[in-house]
Amino acid sequence: MSIRIKLLLSFTGMLVISLLMFVLSAALFTIAFTGDIRGVRDFYKVHYQLNPLTQQEESIFLELKYMAKNEPDKLLDKQLLADYDFKLRTVRAGLFVRRESNPVFESYTINQPELQHALPAYDLDNNQIRNTFNIGERFYAYAKFDFKYSDGAKGGVFVIRERSPFAELSRRLLPILSILLIGVLVIANMLLYRWLTRSVVKPLNVLRKSAERIKEGDLQFALDLRESGEIGQLNESFESMRQRLQQSVELRLRDEESRKELISNISHDLRTPITTIKGYIEGIRDGVANTPDKMAKYVDTIYTKAVDLDKLVDELFLYSKLDLKQVSFRLEPIDIVSFLDDCIEELRYDLEKQQIDIAWQDKPKTAVPVMADPEQIKRTVLNVIGNSAKYMDKPEKRILLSVRPDTEMAEVEIRDNGPGIPEEAVPYIFERFYRAEPSRNTSTGGSGLGLAIARQIVEGHGGRIGVNSELGSSTSVYFTLRRTTDDKEAANRT
Ligand SMILES: Nc1ncnc2c1ncn2[C@@H]1O[C@H](COP(=O)(O)OP(=O)(O)OP(=O)(O)O)[C@@H](O)[C@H]1O
Ligand SMILES: [Mg+2]
Structure with a gap:
């Protein structure tokens, strides 16, 4: 996965978590203050009040309060109270009126046996007219007004509304929830950070250390290539x-x-x-x-x-x-067959002195024109034949030449029946100064440059040079030269 996607994911993750946290805490605060899950809807209202009752409930309460102040005995009229209760019930609240310790009216919506005990005591000063109480698991908010009936009996009127227990619970759990949320945020952050560090920073550190090792000159290590x-x-x-x-x-x-x-x-x-x-x-x-x-x-x-x-x-x-490529070959089309004939003629006298017989093994019937620098190729041929003569160890000494023309190249082979070359020496004989007999005895060998020069020349012509040898019986050195296009044209014409 690319760093970009990782970053995008982690930041989106952070954003979503922060937003969620914001929304959740806003909701929790609202619920805690309004005491109702519906209060969330009023969250953005400017005239938000710390009032457990709704506006309608409040106005009914004010009417009842007014009545208690001016005509308290009306609060004994059950029919009237039932009318008010009906109005309150439409907004999911209920009415409760008491005279001394006896209930005068009790809305059936809040008909609870423990209600009497849960309600606050009589207080004519009406110090706290709004508060909450709970009966078991259920929570209530109320507005109350205490007064005196005309005969002096203590009276009290309550507008009671049941609040969602969840709201109360969240108000109590708010600190814990907030701490929990912050904890989640911190842990999420830490995990994201760890992920980022592991996938980006750690491999970068490994790279940095590797670069330092290279700087110190240590190249003997390998990088782990599993990362994508x-x-x-x-x-x-x-x-x-x-x-x-x-x-x-x-x-x-x-x-x-x-x-x-x-x-x-x-x-x-x-x-x-x-x-x-x-x-x-x-x-x-x-x-x-x-x-x-x-x-x-x-x-x-x-x-x-x-x-x-x-x-x-x-x-x-x-x-x-040759090694510095400072020799320029003067390539010209030559017939390799007659060229080799000339070489044989030139060498025959010297070779005869050494009782070495030189002859064709495979002589093409027609001319085989190749592109070559005659001087350099002659050097190569003389070098190879010179080796055959020099290392010859048989009483019956023979050197055989052959030319095998191919479509692109022509192969020249020079074979002798000499001592052959040990297998382990074969890969090195074209290297400079290499001699199969390592004592560097000048009576049997030269400097070991002959075949190295031959290889440079042949490769400079775009050809290949190689050796096949059977230890004790024969050595065959072959090289290839590029054929001329003239020849192909000539072949096409005939
Ligand atoms: N025809 C051959 N028979 C046996 N060994 C050979 C033959 N040709 C080459 N070698 C071995 O390969 C070695 C390398 O040959 P190369 O011509 O490069 O060197 P050289 O003959 O020792 O020296 P130089 O050619 O420079 O005088 C020789 O020393 C010899 O051991
Ligand atoms: Mg030689």
């Missing part, structure tokens, strides 16, 4: 931000690690030939190469090492340029 609504969305965004941050931190650490490794590898590979060169030069300087033969051997070694160094620096430079 805006808070849930905020949590999700926060969590994805944390994950991205964590990834970038990990990436940075990995980069840092590989940079360190690169530097250490470069230093190692540079130091080895330099140490050798230094050693041989010292030998010459100290006169160890004292014969022309020795001298020639020393100089040859120094030269070979310098060439190695030169090659390594070249490879490093090329790799770093």
Whole structure:
């Protein structure tokens, strides 16, 4: 549920409760003061009086009072009294007249045996002419006037009206009810507040704490994503931000690690030939190469090492340029089949010297034009074939080439019957400086940059490079190149 709806609900709730409280207390006050539930209707009347009798009752009472003052004996006339009582009964009140302690007239509406005892004693001063009394559970309000009959007997006339017991009860319960209502209001408020705090403030606090943890560099935690609504969305965004941050931190650490490794590898590979060169030069300087033969051997070694160094620096430079995407490939349509034929021709002499047989396994009958930078692709092919020759360990040495044209790409495969590559090394051989044989012995291997450069070149052409190997029997390196549209057009034409 959204915060907006929650707020709306809680505030509407508060409003409804306050209004209810207002209406209820207003009603209760009115009932308490007027003594009647009907009094609520008169609540807004300005001339509201603290009078238990209605206006009609009051005027009848005044008539009777006037009569008691001037012609008291008329209040013995039962017929007259019955007439007044009739009038009073129409407005739900009743008449009671007494002479000494005997009732002269008693309205049947208030015909109660205990009535006599409930009524106040005779008081000619008429100090309190309006009051209430109760008989058991029933409540009454009255107006009374005490007088003397002409013979001096004490008389009293009462206009009595029964009041709702509820009104009396509410008047008594008013303080309790008010306290109860205030209590309900406070509790409702507290519950609403708790609800709001739990659903909004608490998750916000969790977010704040998480942000602080991130600030401290701690990214190893996960946010609880069970919450829904805006808070849930905020949590999700926060969590994805944390994950991205964590990834970038990990990436940075990995980069840092590989940079360190690169530097250490470069230093190692540079130091080895330099140490050798230094050693041989010292030998010459100290006169160890004292014969022309020795001298020639020393100089040859120094030269070979310098060439190695030169090659390594070249490879490093090329790799770093490829890595920084600073090499622009001059793509042109070439027929990969005749291109590979040229490569074979170029290498045949060298390979024959090593008794390695190189041949086609799968030669397409027609030309297979691909988009490629001939110089770079040649480097790749020579690198791969160079590896096959370098690592070959069989008496019968064979390298086989094949080209498999597809609709979009053409795949070139170079397979040898050499030692194969251990399964655990396969995922890494295209990484820079990786060599399956870790001693970094320069007599068997190079710097480990060959296949890394090949991958950069092939991927720069929009292709893919991979390896399939069976340990002990064969290695097959394949790469793909994009075919030219020219070729497809040519195919369409024929
Ligand atoms: N045809 C193959 N047969 C067996 N192992 C191979 C073959 N080709 C590559 N490898 C393994 O993969 C590793 C990586 O090859 P890569 O060409 O990148 O490096 P390198 O040949 O050691 O050095 P460089 O090519 O820079 O002189 C090699 O060290 C070798 O262990
Ligand atoms: Mg190599």
